[in-house]
Amino acid sequence: MHAVRIITLGSHPRDVSLDALCRGLEDVLPVACSIEPIPLDIDHARDPSRQQYHSTQLLASLVALKSNGESRVLGITPYDLFIPVLTFVFGQAQLNNRAALFSTFRLHNEFYGMPHAPALLAERCLKEGLHELGHTFGLRHCLELPCVMNSSTYVEDIDLKPADFCLPCREHLRLVC
Amino acid sequence: MTAFDPSEITIMIVDDELSVRQSLEAWFQDDGYTMVTAENAAEALKRMQNQHIDIILLDIKMPGMDGLALQDRIREFNKDVIIIIITAFATVDTAVRALKAGAFDYTTKPVDPDELSLLVRNAVDRIRLQRENVALRESIDHLQYVDDIIGESPQMQKVFELVKTVAPTDSTVLILGESGTGKELIARAIHMNSTRKYFPIIPVNCGAIPESLMESELFGHEKGAFTGAQYRRKGKLEMARGGTLFLDEIGTLGLKSQVDLLRVLEDHEFHRVGGERSVKADFRLICATNVNLSEAVKSGDFREDLYYRINVFTITLPSLRERQADIPLLAKHFLEKHRTSMNRKVEAISPEAMAVLKSYDWPGNVRELVNAIERAVVINKSGTITPDDLPMQIASRPVEAHGEQTLADVERRHIESMLADNEWNISRTAEKLHIDRVTLYNKIEKYGLKRP
Numbered sequence: 001m002h003a004v005r006i007i008t009l010g011s012h013p014r015d016v017s018l019d020a021l022c023r024g025l026e027d028v029l030p031v032a033c034s035i036e037p038i039p040l041d042i043d044h045a046r047d048p049s050r051q052q053y054h055s056t057q058l059l060a061s062l063v064a065l066k067s068n069g070e071s072r073v074l075g076i077t078p079y080d081l082f083i084p085v086l087t088f089v090f091g092q093a094q095l096n097n098r099a100a101l102f103s104t105f106r107l108h109n110e111f112y113g114m115p116h117a118p119a120l121l122a123e124r125c126l127k128e129g130l131h132e133l134g135h136t137f138g139l140r141h142c143l144e145l146p147c148v149m150n151s152s153t154y155v156e157d158i159d160l161k162p163a164d165f166c167l168p169c170r171e172h173l174r175l176v177c
Numbered sequence: 178m179t180a181f182d183p184s185e186i187t188i189m190i191v192d193d194e195l196s197v198r199q200s201l202e203a204w205f206q207d208d209g210y211t212m213v214t215a216e217n218a219a220e221a222l223k224r225m226q227n228q229h230i231d232i233i234l235l236d237i238k239m240p241g242m243d244g245l246a247l248q249d250r251i252r253e254f255n256k257d258v259i260i261i262i263i264t265a266f267a268t269v270d271t272a273v274r275a276l277k278a279g280a281f282d283y284t285t286k287p288v289d290p291d292e293l294s295l296l297v298r299n300a301v302d303r304i305r306l307q308r309e310n311v312a313l314r315e316s317i318d319h320l321q322y323v324d325d326i327i328g329e330s331p332q333m334q335k336v337f338e339l340v341k342t343v344a345p346t347d348s349t350v351l352i353l354g355e356s357g358t359g360k361e362l363i364a365r366a367i368h369m370n371s372t373r374k375y376f377p378i379i380p381v382n383c384g385a386i387p388e389s390l391m392e393s394e395l396f397g398h399e400k401g402a403f404t405g406a407q408y409r410r411k412g413k414l415e416m417a418r419g420g421t422l423f424l425d426e427i428g429t430l431g432l433k434s435q436v437d438l439l440r441v442l443e444d445h446e447f448h449r450v451g452g453e454r455s456v457k458a459d460f461r462l463i464c465a466t467n468v469n470l471s472e473a474v475k476s477g478d479f480r481e482d483l484y485y486r487i488n489v490f491t492i493t494l495p496s497l498r499e500r501q502a503d504i505p506l507l508a509k510h511f512l513e514k515h516r517t518s519m520n521r522k523v524e525a526i527s528p529e530a531m532a533v534l535k536s537y538d539w540p541g542n543v544r545e546l547v548n549a550i551e552r553a554v555v556i557n558k559s560g561t562i563t564p565d566d567l568p569m570q571i572a573s574r575p576v577e578a579h580g581e582q583t584l585a586d587v588e589r590r591h592i593e594s595m596l597a598d599n600e601w602n603i604s605r606t607a608e609k610l611h612i613d614r615v616t617l618y619n620k621i622e623k624y625g626l627k628r629p
Binding site for chain 2: 050054055056082083084085086087088089092093095135140141151153154
């Protein structure tokens, strides 16, 4: 059983229940989650010209955190993330390593001019959390559509895939977890 | 199209900004691609010297040689690599210049994740099509080879029957025969008539690979598996995925390699040298040898368990001297083939030359015949191959050295040859033999000689 520490980055994401996220992650992955009460300061990663936060720098901040015995740390932020070449990223993770993070900024339906949908937001958060944690357990993007490790560049891609792993990815997790 | 493994595609990111290199490298690593980075043109060129690159994501503005100049330099020695320009300073002029100089695509930083994924997916599709095209061309070559299997003799008819029987099964086949009898052609014929024909046949000449390199050659290796292993390399077993692995001269395989091979045949999986992940083996095995494997088993040079594994269905190829009746057919076929490929006007083989070809015992078998005909096509000037066009050891070989050694046999062969030389003109042949026509008729009757 892997201990996962969940930490908010900058501030608590709006309309997101971290407790529900923990339960969802624990249902699918062999992990035990804990929630860090105080958000991590992320001002250093802000790019004023882009009005976004540098995802790789945030990942480095998570890596630098002193471990409390957990094997994985998952950051969640309400702010929009980018890496230098790309306009945005939903999240980022260290492949086969400790840290992962994702943003709820583009997971809200309102971002796309759609009605507020809290259940859909919770589902998207769970899928992003599973996806990024999957990378930390050594999983790469999966070519199978019905797998949470399938790559998503649109929010619709996230909605299409299930909050679960395909059999080969599940088998990989069974071997490494 | 075969299953796609992203790790078979190597992407190089050339950008002077460390953060760009790092983030793009991580981004594509998540997709499973093999990644390489370079911070300037010189480093990029150096990387390309040492390893195969499929796609380059190239920044234009770099200190020293800029991206466009680097693209020009790369195009001088590599027309296949796909170059995608990614720049923060886009102008119509640079875009047009880059695309005219052969860039696959052009985009500006920051790029939308979906656009970048689509660009690379398109590039990968093109690479897959290129690879498929090469594989198909090779298949066509293989089909042409299969056309070279010719024979009307009963011995070859039996071989064809065996090939027809075993090809559609997935059974391991052992092909026996002297050197030059066409064992690889038979292996290809089996492959081309099997359900695996749309996948490659990978030949490995076990005798040509030193034992120390055999493991890496067969199983491949991971990057850093040993000194000099600068990048991951597929082995022949992996290259034969879905198709056929043809192990020629299997009798020369070292004992350690025999153990390794046996394990793969039993477990249907293997590990690359230095690798932890097991790779599934999916190939049909065809082996060939010109040595007596059962003797090698007795002497301890060949493992008994492996011998029984590969000796499931055996095809023995006759030597050319055992099927002399096929020589004219083969000779005419190879004449046609070489005449066409060399664009030479050599139309025929003279009866004298054909008689020489028929009377020779061909220790090098069909391969020697092919070479003899090729040589004759090269040096011939008259348009008809004569004995003078044939290699010395064939043309000058005394007739009595062939077949039976009795005086009657020698006489029969000589009369047959003289008749052929004189186009069965009885008077002229009798005159040259210094005998009268009646005697010649008697001898023709005695030996049962017939005008062809």
